[in-house]
Amino acid sequence: xxxxxxxxxxxxxxxxxxxxxxxxxxxxxxxxxxxxxxxxxxxxxxxxxxxxxxxxxxxxxxxxxxxxxxxxxxxxxxxxxxxxxxxxxxxxxxxxxxxxxxxxxxxxxxxxxxxxxxxxxxxxxxxxxxxxxxxxxxxxxxxxxxxxxxxxxxxxxxxxxxxxxxxxxxxxxxxxxxxxxxxxxxxxxxxxxxxxxxxxxxxxxxxxxxxxxxxxxxxxxxxxxxxxxxxxxxxxxxxxxxxxxxxxxxxxxxxxxxxxxxxxxxxxxxxxxxxxxxxxxxxxxxxxxxxxxxxxxxxxxxxxxxxxxxxxxxxxxxxxxxxxxxxxxxxxxxxxxxxxxxxxxxxxxxxxxxxxxxxxxxxxxxxxxxxxxxxxxxxxxxxxxxxxxxxxxxxxxxxxxx
Ligand SMILES: Cc1cc2nc3c(=O)[nH]c(=O)nc-3n(C[C@H](O)[C@H](O)[C@H](O)COP(=O)(O)O)c2cc1C
Numbered sequence: 001x002x003x004x005x006x007x008x009x010x011x012x013x014x015x016x017x018x019x020x021x022x023x024x025x026x027x028x029x030x031x032x033x034x035x036x037x038x039x040x041x042x043x044x045x046x047x048x049x050x051x052x053x054x055x056x057x058x059x060x061x062x063x064x065x066x067x068x069x070x071x072x073x074x075x076x077x078x079x080x081x082x083x084x085x086x087x088x089x090x091x092x093x094x095x096x097x098x099x100x101x102x103x104x105x106x107x108x109x110x111x112x113x114x115x116x117x118x119x120x121x122x123x124x125x126x127x128x129x130x131x132x133x134x135x136x137x138x139x140x141x142x143x144x145x146x147x148x149x150x151x152x153x154x155x156x157x158x159x160x161x162x163x164x165x166x167x168x169x170x171x172x173x174x175x176x177x178x179x180x181x182x183x184x185x186x187x188x189x190x191x192x193x194x195x196x197x198x199x200x201x202x203x204x205x206x207x208x209x210x211x212x213x214x215x216x217x218x219x220x221x222x223x224x225x226x227x228x229x230x231x232x233x234x235x236x237x238x239x240x241x242x243x244x245x246x247x248x249x250x251x252x253x254x255x256x257x258x259x260x261x262x263x264x265x266x267x268x269x270x271x272x273x274x275x276x277x278x279x280x281x282x283x284x285x286x287x288x289x290x291x292x293x294x295x296x297x298x299x300x301x302x303x304x305x306x307x308x309x310x311x312x313x314x315x316x317x318x319x320x321x322x323x324x325x326x327x328x329x330x331x332x333x334x335x336x337x338x339x340x341x342x343x344x345x346x347x348x349x350x351x352x353x354x355x356x357x358x359x360x361x362x363x364x365x366x367x368x369x370x371x372x373x374x375x376x377x378x379x380x381x382x383x384x385x386x387x388x389x390x391x392x393x394x395x396x397x398x399x400x401x402x
Contacts, residue, residue: 002250003246003250003398003399003400003401004017004018004019004246004249004250004261004397004398004399005017005398005399006250007250007253007260009236009238009259009260010236011043011110011142011167011193011194011236012110012141012142012167012193016041016042016043016109016110017041017042017043017398018238018249018253018259018260018261019042019043019249019260019261019263019394019397019398020042020043020044020045020112020196020238020260020261020262020263021033021034021037021042021043021044021045021262021263021264021267022045022114022196022202022240022262022263022264023045023046023047023048023049023112023113023114023116023144023146024047024114024203024204024264024267024268024273024274025047025048025049025050025114025116025204025358026047026049026050026053026054026274026358026359026361027047027049027050027054027057027274028047028268028273028274028275028361029044029045029046029047029114029264029267029273029274030046030272030273030274031046031097031100031101031104032272033267033270033272033273033274033390034046034101034111035101035104035105035111036270036272036389036390036391036394037109037390037394038105038106038108038109038110038111039106039108039109040108040109040391040394041108041109042109042110042394043109043110043112044109044110044111044112045112045113045114045144046097046098046101046111046112046113046114046140047113047114047116048094048097048113048114048115048116048119048131048135049116049119049325049358050119050323050325050355050358050359051090051093051094051097051131052064052067052089052090052093053322053323053359054093054097055093055096055097058097058100059096059100061093061096063089063092063093064322064323065322066086066089067085067086067089067321067322067323067324068321068322070084070086071083071084071320071321071322071324072321074320074321075321078335078336078339079330079331080122080320080324080327080330080331080332080335081122081329081330082330083122083320083321083324083327083330084122084123085121085122085123085127085324087126087127087130090121090127090130090131090134091130091133091134094130094131094134094135094138095134095137095138096138097138098113098134098135098138098139098140099138099139102138102139102140105141110141110142110167111140111141111142112140112141112142112143112144112167112169113135113140113142113143113144114144114146115128115131115132115135115143115144115145115146115153116146116147117145117146117147117149117150117153118147118205118299118301118326119131119325119326120325120326120327120328121324121325121327122324122327122328122329122330124150124328125150125152125156128150128153128156129156129157132153132156132157132160133156133157133160136157136160136162136163136166137160137162140166141166141167142166142167142168142169142193143166143167143168143169144169144170144171144196145168145169145170145171146170146171146196147171147204147205147299147301149170149171149172149177149181151180151181151184151185152184154168154185154188154190155185155188158188158190163190164190167193167194168190168192168193169192169193169194169195169196169238170192170195170196171196171198171207171240172195172196172197172198172207172224173197173198173199173200173206173207173208173215173220174207174220174223174224175220175223175224175226175227177207178195178224178227178228179227182231182233191233191235192235193235193236194235194236194237194238195224195228195235195236195237195238196237196238196240196262197217197220197221197224197237197238197239197240197258198240198241198262199215199216199217199220199221199239199240199241199242200212200213200215200216200217200241200368201217201241201242201367201368201369202240202241202242202264202304202367202368203264203265203268203304203365203366203367203370204264204303204304204365205297205299205301205302205303206293206301206302206303206304207301208302209302210302212293212302217239217240217241217242217252217256218239218252218255218256219256221237221239221252221256221257221258222256222257224237225237225256225257225258236259236260237257237258237259237260238258238259238260238261238262239252239253239256239258239260239261239262240261240262240263240264241367241368242367242368242369243261243262243263244263244265244266244369244372244376245376245396245397245400245402246396246397246398246399246400246401246402247400247401247402248261249261249263249397263397264367265283265366265367265369265370265373266373266376266393266396266397267390267393268280268283268366268370268373269283269284269373269377269385269387269388270387270388270389270390270393271387271388271389271390272389272390273390274361275361276361277387279361279364280385280387281385282306282308282364283306283364283366283370283373284373284374284377284385285374286306286308286366286370286371286373287371288371290306290307290308290371291304291305291306291307291366291368291370291371292304292305292306292307294312294350295350295351296309296311296312296350296351296352296354296363297351297352297354298326298332298333298334298351298352298353298354299326299333299354300333303363303365304365304366304367304368305363305364305365305366306364306366306370308364309357309362309363309364309365310357310360310362310364311352311353311354311357311362311363311364312352315338315341315349316353316356317338317353318332318334318335318338318353319353319355319356320332320335320355323355323356323359324355325355326354326355333351334351334352334353334354337349337350337351376396
C-alpha cells in the first residue's frame with residue numbers, strides 16, 4: 001500500500017511532500033508550528049489574522065493600546081465610521097512578525113502566510129494592500145489568499161518587486177469561485193501557483209451556505225481539476241477539509257486527482273500549536289455531537305466550532321476600538337446586533353464579538369473530524385493526554401498507512 005510520502009508536488013520549481021498545513025488564526029498556526037514543519041521540508045502557513053495583537057503578545061509592542069486610544073471617541077457609539085487603523089502600524093507589525101519567522105527558516109520547506117481577505121479593518125482594499133505587500137517585503141515565500149477571496153488581491157501587489165517570484169495560492173470552494181478569480185486576474189499575466197479546494201468539512205469559516213451537507217470535497221476537487229484541464233492550466237490543487245490520515249490523503253489524490261492536501265485539525269493539538277492546553281484538551285475530549293456549524297461569526301460566513309466554545313456563552317460589548325478587524329463602512333454585524341438587542345431584547349443573539357474571542361482563544365473552531373483526535377493520541381499512565389509534537393503528526397500523515 002502506498003503512503004503519502006510516495007507522492008510529490010511541485011511548487012516554485014521544487015518538489016515537496018504533498019502535505020500543506022493550513023493557516024489557523026488567530027496565532028494557532030504559530031511560528032513554532034510552521035518552523036517545525038518547514039525544518040522537515042514541509043509546506044506550512046502562518047496566519048496574518050490580528051497581526052497587531054499577535055505582535056503585542058510576542059514582542060511587547062503596544063499597537064492595540066495605541067489603536068484603542070486613537071479610537072476612544074467611538075466607544076459606546078453604534079456607527080464606527082471614521083474608526084481608523086494606522087496602516088503604518090499594520091505594516092510594521094506584519095514586517096516584524098514575518099521577518100522574525102523567516103530569519104529562523106532553514107530553507108528545507110516553504111513558509112507561507114494565510115491572508116484572510118475578510119479582515120476588512122474599515123478600509124478593505126488599503127489594509128489588504130498593506131498586509132500583502134508587507135508580508136512580501138519581509139521575505140515570506142508565499143501567500144495563501146483566503147476567506148472572502150477579494151478578486152483584486154493580486155492587483156494590489158502587482159507593483160511589488162517579488163510579485164513574480166513569491167508564490168500565490170487561493171482558497172476556493174467551487175469551480176465558479178476559481179473561474180471568477182482567474183477571469184479577474186487575466187490581464188495581470190500572473191496565475192496562482194496553487195489552488196486550495198476547501199470542502200464542507202473544514203475548520204474555520206466555510207465557503208458554503210446552509211446546504212453545505214450537499215457537497216463533498218472529492219466532487220469539488222474533480223470539478224476544479226476538470227475545469228483547469230479544460231483551460232489548459234497546470235496548477236496544483238490541494239484538497240482541504242476532513243483529511244484526517246495519510247490514507248485519506250492518498251485516496252483523495254488517487255481517486256479524485258488532487259495533487260496534495262491541506263490539513264489543520266490534526267495539528268491543533270500539537271505541542272507547537274498556539275491553542276492553550278485547556279483548549280487542546282477540549283478538542284481531545286470532544287464528541288461528534290459537540291460540533292456545530294453556526295452563524296456566530298460576524299463575517300456572515302458559517303463557521304464550525306465546538307458547542308462548548310466560550311464565545312457562544314454570554315455576550316460582551318463590541319470591542320472595535322482596540323480590534324475592529326471586521327468593520328466595514330463603520331459597521332460590523334455583531335455591533336449591529338448588539339445595538340438592536342439593546343433596543344429590543346427579544347431579538348435572538350446569533351453573533352459573537354469574533355475579534356475579542358479569537359484573541360482570547362474562545363472560539364473553538366475545528367474540522368468536522370475533531371472528535372477523532374482521541375483515536376490518534378495516547379494517554380499516559382495517569383490518564384492525561386500526551387500532547388504530540390508537530391513532527392510526529394507530520395510523520396504520521398506522511399508514512400502512516402491507516
Ligand atoms: C483551528 C482552526 C483555525 C482555522 N483558521 C483558519 C484561518 O484563519 N484562515 C483560513 O483560511 N482557514 C482556517 N482554517 C481552515 C484550515 O486552514 C484548513 O483548510 C481546514 O481546516 C482543513 O481541514 P481539517 O481541519 O479537517 O484538516 C482553520 C482551521 C482550524 C481547525
